[in-house]
Amino acid sequence: MSRVRSWVVLFIALAMVVAACGDSTQETEETTATTEAGATETTEAAATETTGGTVERTEVTVLAPNPSAVIWFQLCSAIYQGFLEEEGIDASFEAVDGSGAVLQAMAAGQAEFGIPGPGPVLSARAAGEDPVAVYNGFAQALFGLVVLEESDYQVPADLAGTDAPTVIGVGTAEGSEVTFVRPILVDAGLEEGVDFEFLPVGDGGPATAGFERGEIEAYAAAVPDMAIIEARGLDLREITPSEYKTVFGNGYATTQSLIDSNPDLVQGFVNGLVKGALFAEENPDATEEDCAQMNPEEATDPELARALMDLTMVISRSLNGDPWGMYDPQAWEDWGQSLVDDGTLEEVPDTSAAFTNEYVEQAHETVGG
Incomplete structure (x- = not known):
C-alpha cells in the first residue's frame, strides 16, 4: 500500500477533518x-x-x-x-x-x-x-483503488468475480471516482456487470462500514478517504497502477x-x-x-x-x-x-x-x- 503507507501519519491527522465534513452523502450540505x-x-x-x-x-x-x-x-x-x-x-x-x-x-x-x-x-x-x-x-490524482490489506487482491485483475460480480464501493454513482476507477478495471480485462459492479456507499466513514459488513470488496477512494478508513481501524492496500497516479x-x-x-x-x-x-x-x-x-x-x-x-x-x-x-x-x-x-x-x-x-x-x- 505504497501511497497510503507513505502518508499514513499525516492521513491519520486528516481523518477527523474529512470525517466531520464529508461522511454524510445522503443530504446536500451547503x-x-x-x-x-x-x-x-x-x-x-x-x-x-x-x-x-x-x-x-x-x-x-x-x-x-x-x-x-x-x-x-x-x-x-x-x-x-x-x-x-x-x-x-x-x-x-x-x-x-x-x-x-x-x-x-x-x-x-x-x-x-x-x-x-x-x-x-x-x-x-x-x-x-x-x-x-x-x-x-x-x-x-485524487483517487485510488483500495482493498483490505488482509484480502487476497493484489492487482485490479484479481477483482474479477467468479459466481457474481465483485462489488466495488464508490462515493456517488456519478462521481469522479467512478470515471477514474472504471478504466483501471477495464484495462485489467474486467467487464462491468459481469466481473465487477459499483455500489454507492458514501465517503470514507460509510465506506469503512461497507468493508466491515462485507458489502464491498474494494473501494474507489479519494486520498483523504483512505485516511478515514485506516483511522477507523482497517488496514488498506492500494492497487492503483502507477500510470494512473498522475491523472x-x-x-x-x-x-x-x-x-x-x-x-x-x-x-x-x-x-x-x-x-x-x-x-x-x-x-x-x-x-x-x-x-x-x-x-x-x-x-x-x-x-x-x-x-x-x-x-x-x-x-x-x-x-x-x-x-x-x-x-x-x-x-x-x-x-x-x-x-x-x-x-x-x-x-x-x-x-x-x-x-x-x-x-x-x-x-x-x-x-x-
Whole structure:
C-alpha cells in the first residue's frame, strides 16, 4: 500500500477533518461564503461603497462537490482576501453531492461556476451540455483503488468475480471516482456487470462500514478517504497502477454560454483564483484563516485543517512545473480515450472544447507568478 503507507501519519491527522465534513452523502450540505454579507443571489449586479465611489459587482455562485473549504484553498483566499471583489465579483460558495450534481446545477443556470471532475465534464458534453474547465484545481490524482490489506487482491485483475460480480464501493454513482476507477478495471480485462459492479456507499466513514459488513470488496477512494478508513481501524492496500497516479482531478469550470456572453466575468474569476493560489503559496497561515471563515466547522481543530490544506497544496501543483491552474492538453485526451475504453462514451470526445488555458495564461500574465 505504497501511497497510503507513505502518508499514513499525516492521513491519520486528516481523518477527523474529512470525517466531520464529508461522511454524510445522503443530504446536500451547503456552506455559503460571500465577500459581503447578504449576497446570495446569482449573476445580479451588486454595489459596494468605496472611497472612490460606488463600484458595481456581479454576484456569482460557485458549487463544489464536497463541503470542505481547505481543499479549495485558492477560492478561500480569492474571496476573503478580496481578490474577487477587486475583479468586480461577489462570490458565494455552496457544496452539493458530487460532480454530477455540480454539473446539473450549472446546466440549469443555478450556478455560474463549479468544481467538477474531468470525466463528468466530458460525459456532460457528450450529452449535449456545455461545461468548460477553466482552472486546474488538482493537477495530480485524487483517487485510488483500495482493498483490505488482509484480502487476497493484489492487482485490479484479481477483482474479477467468479459466481457474481465483485462489488466495488464508490462515493456517488456519478462521481469522479467512478470515471477514474472504471478504466483501471477495464484495462485489467474486467467487464462491468459481469466481473465487477459499483455500489454507492458514501465517503470514507460509510465506506469503512461497507468493508466491515462485507458489502464491498474494494473501494474507489479519494486520498483523504483512505485516511478515514485506516483511522477507523482497517488496514488498506492500494492497487492503483502507477500510470494512473498522475491523472489530474477536479477543476473550476463554467459554461460555454457564459464564456460567450460574459468573457470578462470568467477572466475576472480566474484572475481571483490565480491571485488566491499565489497568495496561499506565500501566506498559508492567512489562507488557513480564510478557509476557516468559509467552513467554521472544519476549522474546529486548526491543526488538522492545516494538515489537509498542506496536502491539498502539494497535489494541486503540476508535476512538470506548470503554473497554478494550467491544464495539460494530452492529459485531457487521455481522459477522453479512457472513457471510450471503459464504455462510458461511444467515441472520443473533442477534448479541446472541454477546457481552455486562455484565462489562466492571461491571469498569470496580468498578476504575475
